[in-house]
Amino acid sequence: MIVGDALLESGNQTLAIENYKKSLALNPANPYALAELEKLGVEWEAPVVNVSEEILEAYTGTYEVTKGMSITVTREGNLLYGKAAGVPRAQLFPKSQNEFYLKDVNAIVNFDKNQKTLTFYQNGQVMKAKKLN
Numbered sequence: 161m162i163v164g165d166a167l168l169e170s171g172n173q174t175l176a177i178e179n180y181k182k183s184l185a186l187n188p189a190n191p192y193a194l195a196e197l198e199k200l201g202v203e204w205e206a207p208v209v210n211v212s213e214e215i216l217e218a219y220t221g222t223y224e225v226t227k228g229m230s231i232t233v234t235r236e237g238n239l240l241y242g243k244a245a246g247v248p249r250a251q252l253f254p255k256s257q258n259e260f261y262l263k264d265v266n267a268i269v270n271f272d273k274n275q276k277t278l279t280f281y282q283n284g285q286v287m288k289a290k291k292l293n
Contacts (some may be wrong), residue, residue: 164196177202188255190262209254216240219271223278223289231289233276242269 164183167176177200177233183193188206197204216235223231233245233252240260243249252260252269260269276291 163193166167170195173200176200187261187266189255189261190266203205206253209240209256211240211254214261215240215257215273218273219278222292224287224292225280230292231280233278242244 163175164179180193221252240252258271270279280287
């Protein structure tokens, strides 16, 4: 049970909604929080973050997670995509200038263009990758 659920169960719908919204601030594609808000009749829209094509271009390339496992990041205009072997290409939606989320899976990607790294967060797992090119 998550905090929002416990708050709902105790009759505090207002705090439950606030909690689900906080969850979405961390990951705007959190399917559970989105579904719970929908059940409560609350609409939520992810904030729009504009990232310049210059910054997006700096993130493109191949990042090595481990020997033989890499993530390729590409750009089409102002859209960024990630692709790992055996997994369909996924659009990366900006949460900030360097942090992106995926809508199809509950995951966050953080770029550090100075260190030339990508950090992928999913289901409690953290994978750091170094840019190869």
